[in-house]
Amino acid sequence: MNEVGVKWYSPGKILTYFMLIAISFLSIFPFYWMFVIGSNHTSAINKFPPAFLPGANFFQNAQNVFINIDFFKAIMNSVITSTVITVAVLFFCSLAGFAFAKLEFKGKNWLFVFIIATMMVPAQLGIIPSYMIMAKLGWIDSLNAVIVPAVVNAFGVFWMRQYIGATIPNELLDAGRIDGCSNFKLYYAVVLPSVRPAVATLGLITFMNVWNDFLWPLVVLKDRSVHTIQIALRTLNGAYYQDYAMILAGTFMATLPILIVFLMFSKQFIAGLTEGSVK
Amino acid sequence: MGSNLEVNKKGAITALPKTRKTLKQSTKDHISGYLYISPFFIIFGIFGLFPIIFTAYISFHKWNILGTKEFIGFKNYQLLFTDPLFWKALGNTFSIWVISTLPQLFIALILAFVLNSAFLKGKEFFRLAVFLPNITSVVAVAIIFGAIFGETYGVLNYMLSFLGIEPINWTGSYFGTHVAIATMVMWRWTGYNTIIYLSALQSIPKDLYEAATIDGANKMQQFFYITIPMIRPMVIFTVILSTIGGMQIFAEPLMFAGAGGGALDQGLTMTLYLYEEAFVRSSFGYSSAIAWVLFLIIVLFSLVNLFVTNRIKSAD
Numbered sequence: 001m002n003e004v005g006v007k008w009y010s011p012g013k014i015l016t017y018f019m020l021i022a023i024s025f026l027s028i029f030p031f032y033w034m035f036v037i038g039s040n041h042t043s044a045i046n047k048f049p050p051a052f053l054p055g056a057n058f059f060q061n062a063q064n065v066f067i068n069i070d071f072f073k074a075i076m077n078s079v080i081t082s083t084v085i086t087v088a089v090l091f092f093c094s095l096a097g098f099a100f101a102k103l104e105f106k107g108k109n110w111l112f113v114f115i116i117a118t119m120m121v122p123a124q125l126g127i128i129p130s131y132m133i134m135a136k137l138g139w140i141d142s143l144n145a146v147i148v149p150a151v152v153n154a155f156g157v158f159w160m161r162q163y164i165g166a167t168i169p170n171e172l173l174d175a176g177r178i179d180g181c182s183n184f185k186l187y188y189a190v191v192l193p194s195v196r197p198a199v200a201t202l203g204l205i206t207f208m209n210v211w212n213d214f215l216w217p218l219v220v221l222k223d224r225s226v227h228t229i230q231i232a233l234r235t236l237n238g239a240y241y242q243d244y245a246m247i248l249a250g251t252f253m254a255t256l257p258i259l260i261v262f263l264m265f266s267k268q269f270i271a272g273l274t275e276g277s278v279k
Numbered sequence: 280m281g282s283n284l285e286v287n288k289k290g291a292i293t294a295l296p297k298t299r300k301t302l303k304q305s306t307k308d309h310i311s312g313y314l315y316i317s318p319f320f321i322i323f324g325i326f327g328l329f330p331i332i333f334t335a336y337i338s339f340h341k342w343n344i345l346g347t348k349e350f351i352g353f354k355n356y357q358l359l360f361t362d363p364l365f366w367k368a369l370g371n372t373f374s375i376w377v378i379s380t381l382p383q384l385f386i387a388l389i390l391a392f393v394l395n396s397a398f399l400k401g402k403e404f405f406r407l408a409v410f411l412p413n414i415t416s417v418v419a420v421a422i423i424f425g426a427i428f429g430e431t432y433g434v435l436n437y438m439l440s441f442l443g444i445e446p447i448n449w450t451g452s453y454f455g456t457h458v459a460i461a462t463m464v465m466w467r468w469t470g471y472n473t474i475i476y477l478s479a480l481q482s483i484p485k486d487l488y489e490a491a492t493i494d495g496a497n498k499m500q501q502f503f504y505i506t507i508p509m510i511r512p513m514v515i516f517t518v519i520l521s522t523i524g525g526m527q528i529f530a531e532p533l534m535f536a537g538a539g540g541g542a543l544d545q546g547l548t549m550t551l552y553l554y555e556e557a558f559v560r561s562s563f564g565y566s567s568a569i570a571w572v573l574f575l576i577i578v579l580f581s582l583v584n585l586f587v588t589n590r591i592k593s594a595d
Binding site: 013016019020023024026027028030031033034037050092095096098099100103104105106108111115118120121122123124125126127128129130131132133148149151152153154157177182183184187208211212214215219230233234237244247248251254255258259262266267270273 | 304305307308309311312313315316318319320322323325326327329330331333334337386389390393394396398399403404405406407408409410411412414415416417418419420421422423424425426427429432434437466470474475478523526527529530534550553554557558563566567570571573574577578581
């Protein structure tokens with residue numbers, strides 16, 4: 001491979017590019033296809049051969065979506081839950097990560113191992129009692145039921161601890177202490193500004209996970225007024241008559257916000273993901 | 280820290296005000312430390328640990344929606360092992376896991392390797408394109424692939440018709456449903472695993488390969504004796520992760536095969552069964568037993584996978 005690698009058209013290279021282009025096509029095609037169906041009239045999809053180009057019917061389909069579900073309310077609910085949880089996770093997890101990485105207290109290592117072990121436990125194991133707790137608290141059909149249990153998570157604590165441990169030199173903290181900084185001041189003024197890449201990556205992961213979460217919201221958010229966008233999409237899909245053009249227009253609109261957020265941060269995100277796991 | 284304390288003690292003899300300040304630092308660290316990690320333990324205690332233990336308690340009872348409960352010992356578990364639907368759910372879950380995970384991790388490994396080639400142009404674009412499916416929700420994936428896998432109007436059957444293949448009833452058969460669901464899983468997760476493997480590949484020191492080349496090792500030998508052993512931890516990580524994820528598959532079968540997993544129960548997975556028992560039929564006791572058995576299966580199966588993945592290393 002080394003000797004032929006000089007030529008740009010070596011068979012190995014051509015095969016590589018061919019494979020990557022094919023995989024990229026398979027990755028992107030469903031997004032395209034979603035818009036093709038979502039922008040055509042249902043009859044165009046039911047034709048044989050089916051439509052392969054976007055049509056002019058997108059706004060009509062979107063109208064139908066708005067008639068069937070409270071689309072903007074659902075988007076609003078998703079934005080609220082995702083934003084609140086993300087901000088809370090970033091705060092609590094970086095704070096706990098700082099404690100585990102840089103403060104000395106008894107039982108620290110065991111507590112950290114315990115947190116990692118909790119990552120192995122599947123979420124559904126406690127779903128029935130969790131539901132009962134929410135019923136007792138009167139949080140069924142309230143966004144609280146989704147937000148409160150998610151404000152801090154094991155993965156976030158682990159992630160922040162690894163990053164803070166690897167990037168913040170102890171001397172920096174000692175210098176801050178000599179200047180009379182309290183621990184919280186150290187966290188706020190020294191640690192937090194230096195771990196921005198890790199915070200950005202964790203923030204995006206959290207936001208996407210909450211935005212896409214399905215099982216738990218499905219269980220606790222029954223009333224239409226509190227549906228997140230995923231549950232609303234499911235309602236749209238579960239209608240008796242399946243108007244695929246409408247359903248896919250709705251799916252497209254629901255995916256667009258997360259797609260935009262992702263593409264905005266994608267460069268840092270993928271870099272953060274590849275570098276983060278090395279440490 | 281121990282040496283610090285000593286200094287403090289010595290300081291206590293000489294300068295009193297200074298002592299108070301420095302002694303406080305260790306105490307302060309203890310207070311801050313416990314305070315800063317307490318949110319996790321409070322939230323996990325209430326919404327994680329307590330429900331898990333309480334699930335075990337409920338599983339020994341006949342418990343319905345009104346909260347009337349009757350202790351029945353291991354009856355729920357006994358019932359479970361003679362329940363044909365449970366075995367079906369177990370079989371479906373494993374079948375979907377196998378046909379989604381094995382090809383997925385294999386393709387991801389190759390892709391990561393290709394994306395790591397030095398000559399490659401447009402790396403950023405390919406990485407992004409490969410990762411993109413992971414940002415979509417399972418609901419969106421299920422809807423899109425539901426349309427692609429449609430029997431009469433699906434684009435897949437249309438394309439297969441060029442190869443002379445008769446339309447396949449994807450939603451109506453075991454094989455079709457499992458393949459369709461596995462495709463959704465693969466589409467959404469291959470890129471994610473590729474990025475994980477890629478990060479592992481990039482962390483291998485270059486001089487290892489240089490040294491091997493000087494020693495006369497060819498590319499193939501380098502792959503088997505350097506690359507594979509070096510990325511093994513990440514392979515184990517992805518295998519465990521996809522085991523946990525695969526055993527919990529829920530949204531795809533619910534959306535694709537419909538409530539109850541379809542007419543033949545061909546899409547009934549263990550989590551879907553758990554969900555139906557609890558939140559459709561309100562038999563909380565039975566459902567809790569399913570939850571615990573599912574958990575034990577996940578633990579057991581993860582250990583088996585760990586063992587197998589370890590064997591691969593010692594074999595070469």
